[in-house]
Amino acid sequence: xxxxxxxxxxxxxxxxxxxxxxxxxxxxxxxxxxxxxxxxxxxxxxxxxxxxxxxxxxxxxxxxxxxxxxxxxxxxxxxxxxxxxxxxxxxxxxxxxxxxxxxxxxxxxxxxxxxxxxxxxxxxxxxxxxxxxxxxxxxxxxxxxxxxxxxxxxxxxxxxxxxxxxxxxxxxxxxxxxxxxxxxxxxxxxxxxxxxxxxxxxxxxxxxxxxxxxxxxxxxxxxxxxxxxxxxxxxxxxxxxxxxxxxxxx
Amino acid sequence: xxxxxxxxxxxxxxxxxxxxxxxxxxxxxxxxxxxxxxxxxxxxxxxxxxxxxxxxxxxxxxxxxxxxxxxxxxxxxxxxxxxxxxxxxxxxxxxxxxxxxxxxxxxxxxxxxxxxxxxxxxxxxxxxxxxxxxxxxxxxxxxxxxxxxxxxxxxxxxxxxxxxxxxxxxxxxxxxxxxxxxxxxxxxxxxxxxxxxxxxxxxxxxxxxxxxxxxxxxxxxxxxxxxxxxxxxxxxxxxxxxxxxxxxxx
Numbered sequence: 001x002x003x004x005x006x007x008x009x010x011x012x013x014x015x016x017x018x019x020x021x022x023x024x025x026x027x028x029x030x031x032x033x034x035x036x037x038x039x040x041x042x043x044x045x046x047x048x049x050x051x052x053x054x055x056x057x058x059x060x061x062x063x064x065x066x067x068x069x070x071x072x073x074x075x076x077x078x079x080x081x082x083x084x085x086x087x088x089x090x091x092x093x094x095x096x097x098x099x100x101x102x103x104x105x106x107x108x109x110x111x112x113x114x115x116x117x118x119x120x121x122x123x124x125x126x127x128x129x130x131x132x133x134x135x136x137x138x139x140x141x142x143x144x145x146x147x148x149x150x151x152x153x154x155x156x157x158x159x160x161x162x163x164x165x166x167x168x169x170x171x172x173x174x175x176x177x178x179x180x181x182x183x184x185x186x187x188x189x190x191x192x193x194x195x196x197x198x199x200x201x202x203x204x205x206x207x208x209x210x211x212x213x214x215x216x217x218x219x220x221x222x223x224x225x226x227x228x229x230x231x232x233x234x235x236x237x238x239x240x241x242x243x244x245x246x247x248x249x250x
Numbered sequence: 251x252x253x254x255x256x257x258x259x260x261x262x263x264x265x266x267x268x269x270x271x272x273x274x275x276x277x278x279x280x281x282x283x284x285x286x287x288x289x290x291x292x293x294x295x296x297x298x299x300x301x302x303x304x305x306x307x308x309x310x311x312x313x314x315x316x317x318x319x320x321x322x323x324x325x326x327x328x329x330x331x332x333x334x335x336x337x338x339x340x341x342x343x344x345x346x347x348x349x350x351x352x353x354x355x356x357x358x359x360x361x362x363x364x365x366x367x368x369x370x371x372x373x374x375x376x377x378x379x380x381x382x383x384x385x386x387x388x389x390x391x392x393x394x395x396x397x398x399x400x401x402x403x404x405x406x407x408x409x410x411x412x413x414x415x416x417x418x419x420x421x422x423x424x425x426x427x428x429x430x431x432x433x434x435x436x437x438x439x440x441x442x443x444x445x446x447x448x449x450x451x452x453x454x455x456x457x458x459x460x461x462x463x464x465x466x467x468x469x470x471x472x473x474x475x476x477x478x479x480x481x482x483x484x485x486x487x488x489x490x491x492x493x494x495x496x497x498x499x500x
Contacts, residue, residue, distance in 0.1 A: 134391075140451030141384075153453065160457050184458050185473040188447055191454065196442035201390030203403065204441065207410050208434050223435040227481030 040072050047083040052131035056080065056139065056148040081151045084136075087129055088159065094121040095162035099169055111170045111177075111233055116225035119194055123217035126198055130212060133198035163187070178234050186232045193224040290322050297333040302381035306330065306389065306398040331401045334386075337379055338409065344371040345412035349419055361420045361427075361483055366475035369444055373467035376448055380462060383448035413437070428484050436482045443474040 043064060050059050061069050061076055073079040098114035126133055139148045167187055170176055177183070197205070197212065197220060210216060293314060300309050311319050311326055323329040348364040376383055389398045417437055420426055427433070447455070447462065447470060460466060 137451065140453050149453075156453070156457075181477075182469070182473055184460055185470060187458055188450075188455075188460060188470075189443055189474065189477055191450070191458075192442045192446035193439055196446040197438055200438075200441070201387065203390050203399075203406070205438075207406075208437055208441075210434055210438060219432070220435060220438075223432055224439065227431075227439055227477070230480045231477030 039068060043069060043072060043079065044083050044086060047079050048087070048129055048132070051080060051083065052129075052135050056146070077147060077151060080148060081155065084152065084155045087125060087132060088155065090125055091118070091122050092159055092162055094118050095159065095166055099162060099166040112225065112229040114166070114170075115190070115228055116221060119221035119225045120218065122194055123221045124214070127214035127217045130198070133195060137195075137199045176233060178232055181232045186228075189231070190228055193228060289318060293319060293322060293329065294333050294336060297329050298337070298379055298382070301330060301333065302385050306396070327397060327401060330398060331405065334402065334405045337375060337382060338405065340375055341368070341372050342409055342412055344368050345409065345416055349412060349416040362475065362479040364416070364420075365440070365478055366471060369471035369475045370468065372444055373471045374464070377464035377467045380448070383445060387445075387449045426483060428482055431482045439481070440478055443478060 046064050050063065059076065061079075069075065069079050073082050094117055098118060101110060101114065136152060139146075139152055143149060167183070177186075197210070205212065296314050300313065309326065311329075319325065319329050323332050344367055348368060351360060351364060386402060389396075389402055393399060417433070427436075447460070455462065
């Protein structure tokens with residue numbers, strides 16, 4: 001594997017600030033150079049703060065080692081994409097695992113547990129990175145002609161595909177999904193319940209007496225997934241009575 | 251009642267643009283002067299467009315009759331507040347009516363029907379003013395040191411009070427609310443289900459195949475209120491089994 005550039009490697013791209021990068025490298029690395037994965041992880045952590053606190057276009061790489069950023073990520077866009085992808089990776093894994101489990105197990109409790117596991121996974125990640133949902137929300141609402149929007153669209157294409165795959169399988173399972181529920185609305189409700197609390201105006205949360213922290217989020221994951229499951233899945237006792245063909249679903 | 255100023259009344263405040271106001275008065279009024287309430291309503295309608303399409307601080311009253319704005323609303327802040335209050339008035343009425351009905355009826359179907367009526371009322375209003383939820387969301391997220399934030403806080407204080415009153419009464423009713431559900435979370439879920447679809451990034455709605463229009467919103471109100479009711483209200487058959495004291499609720 002290629003080695004990271006030394007502190008003397010000077011950068012040349014449009015974002016380059018060679019002297020600043022060299023000066024800041026010491027701050028980032030503290031004494032001995034960090035190992036490969038440590039240095040990369042430190043850049044991702046810095047990126048989370050940088051991108052959370054100011055608009056994407058005004059984020060510069062001057063506060064970080066630009067040569068390292070280019071080495072690991074190619075530049076600012078690549079750093080942003082990697083930060084998003086790697087932060088969301090556990091959520092994507094949980095979604096893919098839910099899809100695989102649903103395809104093999106096909107039991108009602110499985111779908112409910114998966115819904116809760118997904119919520120818990122998402123909230124555990126976002127509990128560590130509480131600014132991220134607002135960042136995503138802001139970028140996705142800012143317009144589709146911008147670079148960060150294009151990046152997030154790519155990142156979310158994978159999440160949406162995995163989510164489609166899980167939900168379609170869960171919907172098609174005999175007796176699992178309440179056939180009177182609109183499946184598109186069900187997906188919207190799942191996202192609404194999961195995401196809104198993390199992007200809601202602080203005033204609303206204060207008025208409700210809710211402060212978002214890891215404990216609250218763990219409890220909220222349980223609440224949300226119970227509410228969702230009771231609303232869209234057929235209760236076990238009545239599942240047997242239901243038309244189980246699922247033919248009219250897509 | 252005092253009469254609206256004539257077209258010759260020149261304005262003097264910091265927002266004043268007397269010549270523009272006089273010139274634009276003709277555009278707004280078309281021939282005969284509009285009646286009192288028509289002129290006022292036309293200003294509110296213009297305000298909805300102005301405030302929806304640009305940040306509050308950059309909205310000027312130059313496109314409208316500044317003297318009329320001062321007469322009816324005192325100025326830009328008053329116009330904004332009146333626009334918000336009057337647009338939300340049917341929602342506030344529905345909330346207050348729900349609170350009054352709950353206090354007298356006290357039956358399970360009542361609470362479910364009220365939840366649906368509230369959703370329907372909110373969506374009917376927002377179907378007519380689809381930019382409004384995003385405007386509110388943006389302002390509430392922009393920070394509490396700004397004038398529009400202070401105005402919205404005042405407007406929402408009434409909504410929150412009416413909502414508190416309804417939900418506390420619904421929660422306290424014997425056998426109505428599932429005692430295992432956290433009432434704060436229940437309120438957050440109601441708001442999440444109701445509001446998120448109207449502020450969600452268009453990308454998410456497109457990917458879900460949902461386009462927000464009055465028909466979609468009417469169907470979504472039904473879906474949301476069923477989902478919410480199944481999640482937080484006790485089903486009729488098991489209501490009798492439940493501890494009905496409600497003592498530990500606030």
